[in-house]
Amino acid sequence: MLEKTLGVHTDALIPKYHSKKLSKRFVCEQNDSQYKVAIFGTCYGEFNDPDTALDIIDVLRHNNVEVKLVQKTQCCGMPKMELGDLESVEAYAQENIAPLMALVEQGYKLMAPIPSCVLMFKNELPMIMSKNKDIKTIGEAFYDPFEYLMFLNKEGVLKTDFKSINQHVLYHVACHQRVQNIGLQTKKVLSLIPDLDLDVIQRCSGHDGTYGVRVETHTYAVKIGKPIAKKISDKTDLVLSDCVMAGNHIAHISEHKVKAIHPMSLVKIAYGLDKEKT
Incomplete structure (x- = not known):
């Protein structure tokens, strides 16, 4: 339909x-x-x-x-x-x-x-x-x-009393974040979370808004995103992406069933503010 x-x-x-x-x-x-x-x-x-x-x-x-x-x-x-x-x-x-x-x-x-x-x-x-x-x-x-x-x-006011998260996560750096030329700020914060096993991927997910869902382009979006999706294994607990659409697309085309969330949602969990998303 x-x-x-x-x-x-x-x-x-x-x-x-x-x-x-x-x-x-x-x-x-x-x-x-x-x-x-x-x-x-x-x-x-x-x-x-x-x-x-x-x-x-x-x-x-x-x-x-x-x-x-x-x-x-x-x-x-x-x-x-x-x-x-x-x-x-x-x-x-x-x-x-x-x-x-x-x-x-x-x-x-x-x-x-x-x-x-x-x-x-x-x-x-x-x-x-x-x-x-x-x-x-x-x-x-x-x-x-x-x-x-x-x-x-840098101001010395960020709370860093993160709880341990003993999980393996695939973190995808979104294209539109990379081209802001701000460096890997998300990785820096996630690296402060004890015991988090972080696998960082810097390449296009293939989603690009409507490109990932249109009839004429979806096949190409899957082909572009597959190299990232293949990084997901049965040991992967979560997929993270600053672009939720990209993260969901990567998880969706993976051969393994895995949940995708925004990295900030994981930070919230690490603060002990939300225990349900993992």
Whole structure:
């Protein structure tokens, strides 16, 4: 049915849609911390994976960071940019400038749970709209989640009292995180977790948003992702990826049944804040 009506491959993993979206589940908590972050929920975080965004929020709050959820936002524009629709990209950006700038002016750093969205604000929009000073300011305020945790670590305020996790995990470094040129910040944080056996893979998962689900491209997405999926063995306990879509795709095409989660969800477990996901 999906193949005929929407062009979605029958073997593709389709993201779930949540009626209790992120903006409905977010609970505002005030504190007087000097560290303040505003989460740009993203389309995927809002409707398909609010749990990961909430895990990021829980980890930040555990480290005494004040967290807000950016309200009344539009798509970051990455899907439209990949289609060459720069007119829509700029229109979306114009809608996002006001709420994001208001928070930056209040001293908030900005963050998104999806690497593509962080990349969009950090790199792509400042190039596309190079004459827009607000876009440049917003880009400079944007952080990858683990980049921000390592910032806290350098400040000497990151809590590192992690519980032991004696598991073997395959960690996939998402492409759109790598091209941010921030280094392996996720690996640095995960390496602080005692007894965690970490296997790091730096190559494309093949998913790339709709590329991984469309009828005409799904086969290629599987072929590209197979070298990573073959790294999964019966000893692999978890697949991690900063891009949840990529992680789910890798686990889905593997010959072994394994669960994929965001690395921040594992950090939350290591803090003893969530014991259910493993």
